[in-house]
Amino acid sequence: MPQRRAQIHKTHREVIGERAARDHAALKSLPPTPYLVAERHLRPVGKDCLVAFGGNLYSVPARKVRPRQLVEIRATKSQIMLHSTAADANGETLLATHPRAIGRGVRVIEETHWDGLPTGKGRRTTTADIPQPRRDRPLGEVAGPLQALLNRAAATRIEVGRRPLSVYDELTGTRPFTTRPSTRETS
Template sequence: MVKNGEFYMIHEMRKRGMSITRIAQEMGRDRKTIRKWLNKKEPESYQRKVTRLGKLDPFKDYVRRRMEEGCLNARVILEEIKAKGYTGGITTLRVFMKPFRPTVISKTTVRFETDPGYQAQVDWGRFTVDWHGKPKRLYAFVMVLSYSRMMYLEFTEDEKLDTLISCHHRAFEYFGGGTEVMLYDNMKTVVKDRDEQGHPVWNERFSRFASHHGFLLTSCRPYRARTKGKVENGIGYVRKNFWPRVREFKGVDDLNRQAREWLNQVANVRIHGTTHVRPVDRWHEEKLKPMNPTPFAVVDRHARKVSADCLVSFEANRYSVPFRFMGQIVHVQDDKNGRIRIYSGDTLIAEHPKAVQKGQLVINKKHFEGLRPTGQHRVPAPMPKLVDRPAPEVLERNLSVYEQFLDEAVRLQ
């Protein structure tokens, strides 16, 4: 059965003008199956089915693990799983193992070169840093354009699906577009599993992301890591050339600043050992596709209310926003690469380096410009006060005085 992740891939191939026969060859499916799914507008909703477990099903993880360790002898693995309770035969085991076997075991590898703009390769590297006296693991996202060897590097706190999608967005911005095809190893965020025929079962959300931006997904064949040798070499180059240069850093954001300087001043302007041309010069020959301008939902955003002091709390730290958003609900997005972004709706209103310890205050002074500090009020202009006119003073006298004045007036007559 075609999985929902493959549904988006099939429709994307058809949009590019590929024939049903070609799509069937690329996907390893029957043409009737491809035609059936092209006639559907939406993938089928998941329906739980009660399936009967085969005799080998409880032991498949063990078999895969033993093959990853290098044991490809079916008889040896048969003896081991029989000791664990397997009751089936060797034929079932061999059929299961066949898609995971390398078809050619050779010490030599034929180098595969791609056309400009056709392919990019992606992988993660793992690095350990001293984080406040304790070891902490960081993850290096590396994308390499296969034709030019132009490289993008970004350090993150994890390698989850949301982080992977965010890194793709920033890599596309750095390169100025994307390629026709993206090659991955068997990372679980991209390839959920493989079916009985060895075909990849794509992560549905990541497949929708690829279809949204118009690139096709391909994965390395199991145990053939050399098929993505360009990005493997890129990670090795990061480890040998960039990492020894890092003596100290103030946070993941600062580490990425140093990485960007190294990309622009060293990695992408050196004479490449294989092409003998600077990657940045070949990059101008890449025919990269512009990305879909419509945003793809990237990560979960966390709702927060802006306090009276124009701050929002996130993971025991506080970050400033412009004062006009005081009292409103905003959304915090952690890019896991040392940056915190704060949105009001779909509008980015603030961006900060992520605090490296708890209880920190991270502010941008421009967010408070124009805000009158609390407790300080404008001094009013002097205002004259109207008062009642005072009554004249009255001199009080004894009445005998008036009688004396009257007697004197009579005598004068």
């Protein structure tokens, strides 16, 4: 190996040992904190404030999310961090941090995340800090013709024009399709 370091490299035409010493001196020290390698995924929040990832379920605070809201998962080898896709009033996006579950079918839950969920005893719990979708009209009122078609009761009141198919033939300039008896059938 010492003989090789004394040779001249055929590509850059420098003594290998001298070039190695210069390259080594130019290297910077490693940063004090290691580089964090994380997978990033978007997942919807369930009605029970659980997010599925890697065959496991992880909880998020009920007071900070709503069902079907997309959250970003940042998964490292040992940790799962759940972030909101929009920052809150303080500019924070982190919702929860959990240790990464080993195996599949594991539920990693922090009980305080369920504060604000209905208890199942007929009592509804609502959260004031989560904006709810605004409804401009009552649920039974239709918004237009398309919505009326989706609503069966309203669809029965829509009049549909009826016309013979020959109207379409005239509009397109084609001759109507007619069947002619074949020569075999007439003989």
